[in-house]
Amino acid sequence: MLYKRENAAEKAAMRVAQQMVAAAVTAPKGCGIDNIEAAVLDGEDKDTLSQIMRDIAKETGADFFLRDAGNVDDSHCIVIIGVDNAPIALENCGLCGFKNCGETSKAGANCAFNTVDLGIAIGSAVSIAADNRIDNRIMFSAGKAAIRMGIFPKNVRVCFGIPLSTTGKSIFFDRTSSEDDE
Numbered sequence: 390m391l392y393k394r395e396n397a398a399e400k401a402a403m404r405v406a407q408q409m410v411a412a413a414v415t416a417p418k419g420c421g422i423d424n425i426e427a428a429v430l431d432g433e434d435k436d437t438l439s440q441i442m443r444d445i446a447k448e449t450g451a452d453f454f455l456r457d458a459g460n461v462d463d464s465h466c467i468v469i470i471g472v473d474n475a476p477i478a479l480e481n482c483g484l485c486g487f488k489n490c491g492e493t494s495k496a497g498a499n500c501a502f503n504t505v506d507l508g509i510a511i512g513s514a515v516s517i518a519a520d521n522r523i524d525n526r527i528m529f530s531a532g533k534a535a536i537r538m539g540i541f542p543k544n545v546r547v548c549f550g551i552p553l554s555t556t557g558k559s560i561f562f563d564r565t566s567s568e569d570d571e
Contacts, residue, residue: 398555402465403431405521406553409468409514416513419502424473425510426541426548431466438467438550441534456565457530463560464552469535470514471548472507476500504547511549524554526561 392400410427418425430438439461446454461467476490477500484501487493493500511527518525531550535541541548554560 399465402553402555405523406466406468409517412513412517413470413510416510418506420477422477424503426471426545428469428540429466435467438534441537442530454530457528460560461552464554467550467552469550470511471541471545472503473544474499474546477502524559525551527551
């Protein structure tokens with residue numbers, strides 16, 4: 390079978406997305422506790438995510454959700470990485486700003502170890518994309534939409550999306566503030 394540029398590049402993006410999930414899952418974690426969740430969306434699921442991003446833009450007036458939704462539309466796929474907020478139960482840690490994990494949970498706050506672990510997992514994932522020369526961008530907006538979409542368990546309250554693109558020029562630079570400006 391002949392794979393021309395577009396087909397080969399799209400297959401490469403999906404292969405790299407799967408490797409990014411593996412990198413996120415195997416990234417170092419505080420106390421060795423694995424609270425990382427990860428998934429890859431393409432096709433209709435990716436379209437649903439970008440529509441939710443547009444809905445959030447309309448509800449909040451945050452135009453960057455529109456801009457980012459356009460980037461998601463133009464991407465082959467998107468990697469979503471989040472963290473379950475179950476505190477890791479270190480006695481008297483206080484890193485989150487509360488006295489202990491019980492107070493953190495009672496206040497509905499996020500465990501600092503979990504959010505740090507999420508950052509390390511995302512860094513590991515995007516390093517795979519960079520090593521494979523796949524254009525990407527870490528997006529809070531896509532993560533917020535993924536939470537609303539319900540792709541992870543309810544205790545995942547912080548996540549980010551990383552769309553992947555293989556075009557002659559990165560779609561993630563020279564971006565305008567919203568789709569209306571394009």
